Amino acid sequence: MKKAVIGAVMFLAAAAAFGQTATKYYVAHQGGYIGEATVTIKGTKVVEASYAEWQGSGGWAEYNSPDGKSVVDGAVVHVPDPFANVGHPDPAIAGYMFYVYNVQGGLGVWSQYTPGKTGFARPSRQFERDFEGLMGNPIRAAAYAKAAREDTLVNVTIDGLVVTVGKPASKTVHYGHMNKADPRSTYMALSAGSIGYRYNYKATVEFFKKNPTADYSSAVIKQTKLSLVEDRSVDANAAASEYTAASDGVYFVADAVSGATFSDFQHYALELQAAYKMALAERAVKFKK
Secondary structure (H helix, E strand, O other): OHHHHHHHHHHHHHHHHOOEEEEEEEEEOOOOEEEEEEEEEEOOEEEEEEEEEEEOHHHHOOOOOOOOOOOOOOOEEEEEOOOOOOOOOOOOOOOEEEEEEEEEOOEEEEEEEEEOOOOEEOOOOOOOOEHHHHOOOHHHHHHHHHHHHHOOOEEEEEEOOEEEEEEEHHHHOOOOOOEOOOOOOOOOOOEOOEOHHHHHHHHHHHHHHHOOOOOHHHOEEEEEOOOOOOOOOOOOOOOHHHOOOOOEEEEEEOOEEOOOOOOOHHHHHHHHHHHHHHHHHHHHOOOOO
16 A cells, blocks of 8 residues: 555656646637637646637638628638538538628627538527637637648638638738737737737736736736837737836736736636646546547
């Protein structure tokens, strides 16, 4: 018995010496984005942390309006999906989920678009099986994130049951890059009054790495002066000197300043913390993969 206990202790000690990585998938930014928080630990220390927010359908669908400047009813994209149409005889349909920009009563939702006997059909209820709802499944979200990273998300046109593949997401993305945190992204740019998304991202990750067990749900906002050190690897499109605000609403966690100002700070930090907990569990228990 003593040998078994000693062996278990030695195993856990050895496991702690090596890095353990875990990824948590989630629907981000009040919908429309697929997030993946990834954390690597050694012992209980976070040695690497990151999160990506991949643009959802609305962020990369090719503009299909008559003037080519917006997305209107009928735009279609297709996404690799382990659950979708797996038995279909057409390889352009099998293993893909199709989403159509479905406008009813003036309101547009990215809804599932399903192949039938003679053509594709929209759901009977606009919000039934929409993009965000389906991406709440972590298996689908992981497949979507992989496709976004590998640039295999594509726009399509459909005539009956004939699917014609169009431009990839990288050619039609509306904010400069599929991942909002990428230095080339133009989403939520730095300005005189805002440090922008990417400096917020840096502040969140750096703070989390030092404070992985903090109570992020209790974070509070205080008016604070921020100073930015320019880093073009963080934001390739902005000069930090353009930020001139006398103060900003900055998140504090247990009286420690995070340096982050955006409204989703708590969400991102809690998703990172969930990945941290997963890494701790995966180091202690061998899960089948």
